[in-house]
Amino acid sequence: MEVKEKTGRAQASIKPSGSYVGNPGPDAGIKPRAKSDRPIDAGVDIGHVHLRAADLEKIRAFYVGILGFDVMVELPGALFLAAGGYHHTLGFNTWESNGGTPPPPGTTGLYHVAIRYPTRAALGDALRRLRDAAWPIDGFNDHGTHEAIYLRDSEENGLELCWDRPPEEWARDAEGHLTFANRRLDLAGLLRAGLDEEGG
Incomplete structure:
Protein backbone atom coordinates (compact mmCIF):
# COMPACT_ATOMS: atom_id res chain seq x y z
CA MET A 1 0.00 0.00 0.00
CA GLU A 2 1.59 3.26 -1.13
CA VAL A 3 1.28 6.15 1.29
CA LYS A 4 2.40 9.75 1.39
CA GLU A 5 3.85 11.40 4.46
CA LYS A 6 2.00 14.33 5.99
CA THR A 7 3.30 17.08 8.21
CA GLY A 8 1.72 18.16 11.47
CA ARG A 9 -1.47 20.21 11.39
CA ALA A 10 -3.69 21.49 14.15
CA GLN A 11 -6.65 19.24 14.82
CA ALA A 12 -9.81 18.87 16.85
CA SER A 13 -9.45 15.78 19.01
CA ILE A 14 -12.39 13.40 19.26
CA LYS A 15 -11.74 10.76 21.89
CA PRO A 16 -13.32 7.35 22.41
CA SER A 17 -15.41 7.99 25.50
CA GLY A 18 -14.13 6.82 28.87
CA SER A 19 -10.49 7.17 27.82
CA TYR A 20 -9.89 10.86 28.39
CA VAL A 21 -7.40 11.68 31.12
CA GLY A 22 -7.59 15.47 30.88
CA ASN A 23 -5.44 18.23 29.42
CA PRO A 24 -1.89 18.29 30.82
CA GLY A 25 -2.51 21.58 32.65
CA PRO A 26 0.04 24.06 34.03
CA ASP A 27 1.85 21.48 36.17
CA ALA A 28 3.17 19.82 33.00
CA GLY A 29 5.39 22.84 32.37
CA ILE A 30 4.29 23.28 28.74
CA LYS A 31 4.34 26.95 27.73
CA PRO A 32 1.99 28.24 25.01
CA ARG A 33 3.55 30.18 22.14
CA ALA A 34 0.95 32.88 22.79
CA LYS A 35 -1.25 32.95 25.87
CA SER A 36 -4.73 34.45 25.96
CA ASP A 37 -5.26 37.49 28.14
CA ARG A 38 -8.44 35.78 29.39
CA PRO A 39 -7.70 32.02 29.32
CA ILE A 40 -10.61 29.61 29.54
CA ASP A 41 -10.78 26.70 31.98
CA ALA A 42 -7.93 24.26 31.31
CA GLY A 43 -10.37 21.35 31.22
CA VAL A 44 -12.22 22.59 28.12
CA ASP A 45 -11.96 20.27 25.12
CA ILE A 46 -13.90 19.28 21.99
CA GLY A 47 -17.00 17.29 22.94
CA HIS A 48 -18.18 16.19 19.51
CA VAL A 49 -18.09 16.94 15.80
CA HIS A 50 -21.30 16.96 13.75
CA LEU A 51 -20.95 16.66 9.98
CA ARG A 52 -23.28 16.94 7.02
CA ALA A 53 -23.50 13.63 5.15
CA ALA A 54 -24.72 12.38 1.79
CA ASP A 55 -25.32 8.68 2.59
CA LEU A 56 -25.81 7.49 6.16
CA GLU A 57 -25.55 3.82 5.24
CA LYS A 58 -22.03 4.36 3.93
CA ILE A 59 -21.24 6.34 7.08
CA ARG A 60 -22.55 3.46 9.20
CA ALA A 61 -20.59 0.88 7.21
CA PHE A 62 -17.32 2.74 7.80
CA TYR A 63 -17.60 4.13 11.33
CA VAL A 64 -19.57 1.24 12.84
CA GLY A 65 -18.65 -1.68 10.59
CA ILE A 66 -14.91 -0.95 10.27
CA LEU A 67 -13.81 1.39 13.07
CA GLY A 68 -16.20 -0.12 15.62
CA PHE A 69 -18.13 2.88 16.98
CA ASP A 70 -21.57 2.25 18.53
CA VAL A 71 -24.77 3.91 17.31
CA MET A 72 -26.01 5.78 20.39
CA VAL A 73 -28.97 7.66 18.88
CA GLU A 74 -30.62 7.34 15.48
CA LEU A 75 -33.08 9.93 14.21
CA PRO A 76 -34.68 10.42 10.79
CA GLY A 77 -31.74 11.48 8.65
CA ALA A 78 -29.16 11.41 11.46
CA LEU A 79 -26.74 9.10 13.28
CA PHE A 80 -24.94 9.81 16.56
CA LEU A 81 -21.94 7.60 17.33
CA ALA A 82 -19.63 7.05 20.29
CA ALA A 83 -17.53 4.52 22.18
CA GLY A 84 -17.85 3.56 25.83
CA GLY A 85 -21.41 4.76 26.36
CA TYR A 86 -20.93 8.51 25.80
CA HIS A 87 -23.94 10.27 24.22
CA HIS A 88 -21.99 11.04 21.03
CA THR A 89 -18.59 12.08 19.81
CA LEU A 90 -19.52 12.01 16.12
CA GLY A 91 -22.80 13.12 14.56
CA PHE A 92 -23.86 12.87 10.91
CA ASN A 93 -27.01 14.17 9.25
CA THR A 94 -28.48 14.38 5.75
CA TRP A 95 -31.03 17.09 6.60
CA GLU A 96 -29.61 19.52 4.03
CA SER A 97 -27.09 17.32 2.23
CA ASN A 98 -28.73 14.03 1.20
CA GLY A 99 -26.99 12.83 -1.96
CA GLY A 100 -24.62 15.79 -1.86
CA THR A 101 -20.98 15.99 -2.89
CA PRO A 102 -17.80 16.87 -0.97
CA PRO A 103 -16.61 20.49 -1.17
CA PRO A 104 -14.20 21.08 -4.06
CA PRO A 105 -10.47 21.68 -3.49
CA LEU A 127 -4.80 0.10 11.70
CA ARG A 128 -5.46 -3.64 11.49
CA ARG A 129 -9.17 -3.00 10.92
CA LEU A 130 -8.37 -0.62 8.06
CA ARG A 131 -5.89 -3.08 6.57
CA ASP A 132 -8.39 -5.96 6.79
CA ALA A 133 -11.01 -3.81 5.04
CA ALA A 134 -8.48 -2.71 2.38
CA TRP A 135 -9.37 0.90 3.24
CA PRO A 136 -7.13 3.50 1.50
CA ILE A 137 -4.63 5.29 3.76
CA ASP A 138 -3.27 8.74 2.87
CA GLY A 139 -0.30 8.76 5.23
CA PHE A 140 1.31 7.97 8.57
CA ASN A 141 3.40 10.11 10.89
CA ASP A 142 5.08 10.10 14.27
CA HIS A 143 4.80 13.69 15.49
CA GLY A 144 6.64 13.04 18.74
CA THR A 145 3.64 14.18 20.75
CA HIS A 146 1.41 11.61 19.06
CA GLU A 147 1.35 8.90 16.41
CA ALA A 148 -1.08 9.44 13.54
CA ILE A 149 -2.78 7.62 10.67
CA TYR A 150 -4.35 9.84 7.99
CA LEU A 151 -7.24 8.78 5.78
CA ARG A 152 -10.63 9.86 4.44
CA ASP A 153 -14.02 8.42 5.28
CA SER A 154 -16.68 7.30 2.80
CA GLU A 155 -17.58 10.95 2.07
CA GLU A 156 -14.03 12.29 1.73
CA ASN A 157 -13.94 13.85 5.20
CA GLY A 158 -10.35 13.99 6.41
CA LEU A 159 -9.62 11.81 9.46
CA GLU A 160 -6.64 11.40 11.74
CA LEU A 161 -6.59 8.34 13.98
CA CYS A 162 -4.07 9.02 16.72
CA TRP A 163 -2.58 8.02 20.06
CA ASP A 164 -1.04 10.61 22.40
CA ARG A 165 2.22 9.91 24.15
CA PRO A 166 2.27 10.93 27.83
CA PRO A 167 2.80 14.71 28.10
CA GLU A 168 6.13 14.26 29.87
CA GLU A 169 7.46 12.70 26.64
CA TRP A 170 6.43 15.61 24.40
CA ALA A 171 9.46 17.36 22.91
CA ARG A 172 10.02 20.99 23.92
CA ASP A 173 12.51 23.68 23.10
CA ALA A 174 14.74 25.41 25.65
CA GLU A 175 11.88 27.75 26.62
CA GLY A 176 9.39 24.96 27.23
CA HIS A 177 7.42 25.40 23.99
CA LEU A 178 6.13 22.30 22.22
CA THR A 179 7.83 21.13 19.04
CA PHE A 180 6.39 18.69 16.50
CA ALA A 181 8.48 16.00 14.87
CA ASN A 182 7.98 14.61 11.38
CA ARG A 183 9.22 11.04 11.72
CA ARG A 184 8.30 7.86 9.90
CA LEU A 185 5.79 5.87 11.93
CA ASP A 186 6.81 2.38 13.07
CA LEU A 187 3.96 0.55 11.32
CA ALA A 188 5.21 -2.94 12.14
CA GLY A 189 5.42 -2.07 15.83
CA LEU A 190 1.99 -0.47 15.74
CA LEU A 191 0.45 -3.57 14.16
CA ARG A 192 2.14 -5.77 16.78
CA ALA A 193 0.69 -3.55 19.50
CA GLY A 194 -2.76 -4.11 17.98
CA LEU A 195 -2.24 -7.86 18.17
CA ASP A 196 -1.22 -7.52 21.83
CA GLU A 197 -4.56 -5.79 22.48
CA GLU A 198 -6.34 -8.97 21.39
CA GLY A 199 -3.95 -11.21 23.28
CA GLY A 200 -2.64 -12.54 19.99
Missing part, protein backbone atom coordinates in the same frame (compact mmCIF):
# COMPACT_ATOMS: atom_id res chain seq x y z
CA GLY A 106 -9.55 25.25 -2.68
CA THR A 107 -12.48 25.88 -0.33
CA THR A 108 -12.26 26.57 3.39
CA GLY A 109 -13.66 24.35 6.12
CA LEU A 110 -12.72 21.23 8.01
CA TYR A 111 -9.25 19.84 7.29
CA HIS A 112 -9.61 16.72 9.39
CA VAL A 113 -11.13 15.31 12.57
CA ALA A 114 -8.74 13.57 14.97
CA ILE A 115 -10.08 10.48 16.72
CA ARG A 116 -7.87 9.85 19.74
CA TYR A 117 -7.33 6.28 20.95
CA PRO A 118 -6.55 5.60 24.63
CA THR A 119 -3.57 3.28 24.03
CA ARG A 120 -1.06 2.54 21.31
CA ALA A 121 -2.51 -0.98 21.15
CA ALA A 122 -5.97 0.45 20.41
CA LEU A 123 -4.52 2.54 17.57
CA GLY A 124 -2.77 -0.58 16.29
CA ASP A 125 -6.11 -2.38 16.30
CA ALA A 126 -7.61 0.46 14.25
Whole structure:
Protein backbone atom coordinates (compact mmCIF):
# COMPACT_ATOMS: atom_id res chain seq x y z
CA MET A 1 0.00 0.00 0.00
CA GLU A 2 1.59 3.26 -1.13
CA VAL A 3 1.28 6.15 1.29
CA LYS A 4 2.40 9.75 1.39
CA GLU A 5 3.85 11.40 4.46
CA LYS A 6 2.00 14.33 5.99
CA THR A 7 3.30 17.08 8.21
CA GLY A 8 1.72 18.16 11.47
CA ARG A 9 -1.47 20.21 11.39
CA ALA A 10 -3.69 21.49 14.15
CA GLN A 11 -6.65 19.24 14.82
CA ALA A 12 -9.81 18.87 16.85
CA SER A 13 -9.45 15.78 19.01
CA ILE A 14 -12.39 13.40 19.26
CA LYS A 15 -11.74 10.76 21.89
CA PRO A 16 -13.32 7.35 22.41
CA SER A 17 -15.41 7.99 25.50
CA GLY A 18 -14.13 6.82 28.87
CA SER A 19 -10.49 7.17 27.82
CA TYR A 20 -9.89 10.86 28.39
CA VAL A 21 -7.40 11.68 31.12
CA GLY A 22 -7.59 15.47 30.88
CA ASN A 23 -5.44 18.23 29.42
CA PRO A 24 -1.89 18.29 30.82
CA GLY A 25 -2.51 21.58 32.65
CA PRO A 26 0.04 24.06 34.03
CA ASP A 27 1.85 21.48 36.17
CA ALA A 28 3.17 19.82 33.00
CA GLY A 29 5.39 22.84 32.37
CA ILE A 30 4.29 23.28 28.74
CA LYS A 31 4.34 26.95 27.73
CA PRO A 32 1.99 28.24 25.01
CA ARG A 33 3.55 30.18 22.14
CA ALA A 34 0.95 32.88 22.79
CA LYS A 35 -1.25 32.95 25.87
CA SER A 36 -4.73 34.45 25.96
CA ASP A 37 -5.26 37.49 28.14
CA ARG A 38 -8.44 35.78 29.39
CA PRO A 39 -7.70 32.02 29.32
CA ILE A 40 -10.61 29.61 29.54
CA ASP A 41 -10.78 26.70 31.98
CA ALA A 42 -7.93 24.26 31.31
CA GLY A 43 -10.37 21.35 31.22
CA VAL A 44 -12.22 22.59 28.12
CA ASP A 45 -11.96 20.27 25.12
CA ILE A 46 -13.90 19.28 21.99
CA GLY A 47 -17.00 17.29 22.94
CA HIS A 48 -18.18 16.19 19.51
CA VAL A 49 -18.09 16.94 15.80
CA HIS A 50 -21.30 16.96 13.75
CA LEU A 51 -20.95 16.66 9.98
CA ARG A 52 -23.28 16.94 7.02
CA ALA A 53 -23.50 13.63 5.15
CA ALA A 54 -24.72 12.38 1.79
CA ASP A 55 -25.32 8.68 2.59
CA LEU A 56 -25.81 7.49 6.16
CA GLU A 57 -25.55 3.82 5.24
CA LYS A 58 -22.03 4.36 3.93
CA ILE A 59 -21.24 6.34 7.08
CA ARG A 60 -22.55 3.46 9.20
CA ALA A 61 -20.59 0.88 7.21
CA PHE A 62 -17.32 2.74 7.80
CA TYR A 63 -17.60 4.13 11.33
CA VAL A 64 -19.57 1.24 12.84
CA GLY A 65 -18.65 -1.68 10.59
CA ILE A 66 -14.91 -0.95 10.27
CA LEU A 67 -13.81 1.39 13.07
CA GLY A 68 -16.20 -0.12 15.62
CA PHE A 69 -18.13 2.88 16.98
CA ASP A 70 -21.57 2.25 18.53
CA VAL A 71 -24.77 3.91 17.31
CA MET A 72 -26.01 5.78 20.39
CA VAL A 73 -28.97 7.66 18.88
CA GLU A 74 -30.62 7.34 15.48
CA LEU A 75 -33.08 9.93 14.21
CA PRO A 76 -34.68 10.42 10.79
CA GLY A 77 -31.74 11.48 8.65
CA ALA A 78 -29.16 11.41 11.46
CA LEU A 79 -26.74 9.10 13.28
CA PHE A 80 -24.94 9.81 16.56
CA LEU A 81 -21.94 7.60 17.33
CA ALA A 82 -19.63 7.05 20.29
CA ALA A 83 -17.53 4.52 22.18
CA GLY A 84 -17.85 3.56 25.83
CA GLY A 85 -21.41 4.76 26.36
CA TYR A 86 -20.93 8.51 25.80
CA HIS A 87 -23.94 10.27 24.22
CA HIS A 88 -21.99 11.04 21.03
CA THR A 89 -18.59 12.08 19.81
CA LEU A 90 -19.52 12.01 16.12
CA GLY A 91 -22.80 13.12 14.56
CA PHE A 92 -23.86 12.87 10.91
CA ASN A 93 -27.01 14.17 9.25
CA THR A 94 -28.48 14.38 5.75
CA TRP A 95 -31.03 17.09 6.60
CA GLU A 96 -29.61 19.52 4.03
CA SER A 97 -27.09 17.32 2.23
CA ASN A 98 -28.73 14.03 1.20
CA GLY A 99 -26.99 12.83 -1.96
CA GLY A 100 -24.62 15.79 -1.86
CA THR A 101 -20.98 15.99 -2.89
CA PRO A 102 -17.80 16.87 -0.97
CA PRO A 103 -16.61 20.49 -1.17
CA PRO A 104 -14.20 21.08 -4.06
CA PRO A 105 -10.47 21.68 -3.49
CA GLY A 106 -9.55 25.25 -2.68
CA THR A 107 -12.48 25.88 -0.33
CA THR A 108 -12.26 26.57 3.39
CA GLY A 109 -13.66 24.35 6.12
CA LEU A 110 -12.72 21.23 8.01
CA TYR A 111 -9.25 19.84 7.29
CA HIS A 112 -9.61 16.72 9.39
CA VAL A 113 -11.13 15.31 12.57
CA ALA A 114 -8.74 13.57 14.97
CA ILE A 115 -10.08 10.48 16.72
CA ARG A 116 -7.87 9.85 19.74
CA TYR A 117 -7.33 6.28 20.95
CA PRO A 118 -6.55 5.60 24.63
CA THR A 119 -3.57 3.28 24.03
CA ARG A 120 -1.06 2.54 21.31
CA ALA A 121 -2.51 -0.98 21.15
CA ALA A 122 -5.97 0.45 20.41
CA LEU A 123 -4.52 2.54 17.57
CA GLY A 124 -2.77 -0.58 16.29
CA ASP A 125 -6.11 -2.38 16.30
CA ALA A 126 -7.61 0.46 14.25
CA LEU A 127 -4.80 0.10 11.70
CA ARG A 128 -5.46 -3.64 11.49
CA ARG A 129 -9.17 -3.00 10.92
CA LEU A 130 -8.37 -0.62 8.06
CA ARG A 131 -5.89 -3.08 6.57
CA ASP A 132 -8.39 -5.96 6.79
CA ALA A 133 -11.01 -3.81 5.04
CA ALA A 134 -8.48 -2.71 2.38
CA TRP A 135 -9.37 0.90 3.24
CA PRO A 136 -7.13 3.50 1.50
CA ILE A 137 -4.63 5.29 3.76
CA ASP A 138 -3.27 8.74 2.87
CA GLY A 139 -0.30 8.76 5.23
CA PHE A 140 1.31 7.97 8.57
CA ASN A 141 3.40 10.11 10.89
CA ASP A 142 5.08 10.10 14.27
CA HIS A 143 4.80 13.69 15.49
CA GLY A 144 6.64 13.04 18.74
CA THR A 145 3.64 14.18 20.75
CA HIS A 146 1.41 11.61 19.06
CA GLU A 147 1.35 8.90 16.41
CA ALA A 148 -1.08 9.44 13.54
CA ILE A 149 -2.78 7.62 10.67
CA TYR A 150 -4.35 9.84 7.99
CA LEU A 151 -7.24 8.78 5.78
CA ARG A 152 -10.63 9.86 4.44
CA ASP A 153 -14.02 8.42 5.28
CA SER A 154 -16.68 7.30 2.80
CA GLU A 155 -17.58 10.95 2.07
CA GLU A 156 -14.03 12.29 1.73
CA ASN A 157 -13.94 13.85 5.20
CA GLY A 158 -10.35 13.99 6.41
CA LEU A 159 -9.62 11.81 9.46
CA GLU A 160 -6.64 11.40 11.74
CA LEU A 161 -6.59 8.34 13.98
CA CYS A 162 -4.07 9.02 16.72
CA TRP A 163 -2.58 8.02 20.06
CA ASP A 164 -1.04 10.61 22.40
CA ARG A 165 2.22 9.91 24.15
CA PRO A 166 2.27 10.93 27.83
CA PRO A 167 2.80 14.71 28.10
CA GLU A 168 6.13 14.26 29.87
CA GLU A 169 7.46 12.70 26.64
CA TRP A 170 6.43 15.61 24.40
CA ALA A 171 9.46 17.36 22.91
CA ARG A 172 10.02 20.99 23.92
CA ASP A 173 12.51 23.68 23.10
CA ALA A 174 14.74 25.41 25.65
CA GLU A 175 11.88 27.75 26.62
CA GLY A 176 9.39 24.96 27.23
CA HIS A 177 7.42 25.40 23.99
CA LEU A 178 6.13 22.30 22.22
CA THR A 179 7.83 21.13 19.04
CA PHE A 180 6.39 18.69 16.50
CA ALA A 181 8.48 16.00 14.87
CA ASN A 182 7.98 14.61 11.38
CA ARG A 183 9.22 11.04 11.72
CA ARG A 184 8.30 7.86 9.90
CA LEU A 185 5.79 5.87 11.93
CA ASP A 186 6.81 2.38 13.07
CA LEU A 187 3.96 0.55 11.32
CA ALA A 188 5.21 -2.94 12.14
CA GLY A 189 5.42 -2.07 15.83
CA LEU A 190 1.99 -0.47 15.74
CA LEU A 191 0.45 -3.57 14.16
CA ARG A 192 2.14 -5.77 16.78
CA ALA A 193 0.69 -3.55 19.50
CA GLY A 194 -2.76 -4.11 17.98
CA LEU A 195 -2.24 -7.86 18.17
CA ASP A 196 -1.22 -7.52 21.83
CA GLU A 197 -4.56 -5.79 22.48
CA GLU A 198 -6.34 -8.97 21.39
CA GLY A 199 -3.95 -11.21 23.28
CA GLY A 200 -2.64 -12.54 19.99
